[in-house]
Amino acid sequence: xxxxxxxxxxxxxxxxxxxxxxxxxxxxxxxxxxxxxxxxxxxxxxxxxxxxxxxxxxxxxxxxxxxxxxxxxxxxxxxxxxxxxxxxxxxxxxxxxxxxxxxxxxxxxxxxxxxxxxx
Amino acid sequence: xxxxxxxxxxxxxxxxxxxxxxxxxxxxxxxxxxxxxxxxxxxxxxxxxxxxxxxxxxxxxxxxxxxxxxxxxxxxxxxxxxxxxxxxxxxxxxxxxxxxxxxxxxxxxxxxxxx
Numbered sequence: 001x002x003x004x005x006x007x008x009x010x011x012x013x014x015x016x017x018x019x020x021x022x023x024x025x026x027x028x029x030x031x032x033x034x035x036x037x038x039x040x041x042x043x044x045x046x047x048x049x050x051x052x053x054x055x056x057x058x059x060x061x062x063x064x065x066x067x068x069x070x071x072x073x074x075x076x077x078x079x080x081x082x083x084x085x086x087x088x089x090x091x092x093x094x095x096x097x098x099x100x101x102x103x104x105x106x107x108x109x110x111x112x113x114x115x116x117x118x119x
Numbered sequence: 120x121x122x123x124x125x126x127x128x129x130x131x132x133x134x135x136x137x138x139x140x141x142x143x144x145x146x147x148x149x150x151x152x153x154x155x156x157x158x159x160x161x162x163x164x165x166x167x168x169x170x171x172x173x174x175x176x177x178x179x180x181x182x183x184x185x186x187x188x189x190x191x192x193x194x195x196x197x198x199x200x201x202x203x204x205x206x207x208x209x210x211x212x213x214x215x216x217x218x219x220x221x222x223x224x225x226x227x228x229x230x231x232x233x234x
Contacts, residue, residue: 003162004162031220033222040128040226040227041226041227042123042209042211042224042225042226042227043163043209043222043224044224045221045222045223048220048221056221091162091163093162093163095220097220105151105168105170105213105220106220107165107168108165108220108222110155110162110163110164111162112160112161112162113162
């Protein structure tokens with residue numbers, strides 16, 4: 001089974017420029033996540049989609065970050081304009097369902113990430 | 120709110136030696152616990168998870184972890200490491216309440232296995 005695909009793998013831009021990242025989840029996975037991983041830190045959830053609806057974007061800097069998941073499959077994360085502190089690896093993950101229950105939770109499968117450098 | 124603390128940022132070890140990577144968490148609600156591994160230039164891969172039942176959990180590549188509720192810990196162990204185990208290891212939790220399957224990660228521990 002194909003894994004989570006992300007592109008580009010690397011991106012270098014100057015501050016105040018715009019950038020977009022693309023993610024294709026595992027086929028059939030209803031839930032899609034975007035994480036930001038700053039050097040030396042663990043990944044931090046930016047936004048979570050259930051099909052094409054947002055269920056959690058509490059940590060997304062909405063003044064400059066936006067994300068969409070059209071048709072409930074592929075997703076795009078955009079930064080406009082970028083700041084130096086946005087330099088990080090942006091990870092996309094997917095899972096079958098959204099909900100953790102008292103007896104189970106779905107494994108999240110991660111893509112290879114996009115390494116963004118803002119100069 | 121939940122938080123995860125990985126007590127060691129780097130752990131150097133010789134090949135075939137045992138290793139323990141330490142993880143403590145804080146949460147006001149029950150959580151599920153996970154260990155993920157990240158090899159260079161790759162995404163995160165699930166090593167093991169604790170949902171309920173036996174507090175000793177076995178995962179892939181010979182790793183195991185033990186859940187200790189009283190100490191709110193979930194330490195990862197391997198009795199004999201290989202060069203190929205060199206990677207970054209992340210401990211994470213998912214709160215049961217809220218139902219959003221959200222992962223909260225620690226800062227990671229870099230395991231360096233030397234010949």
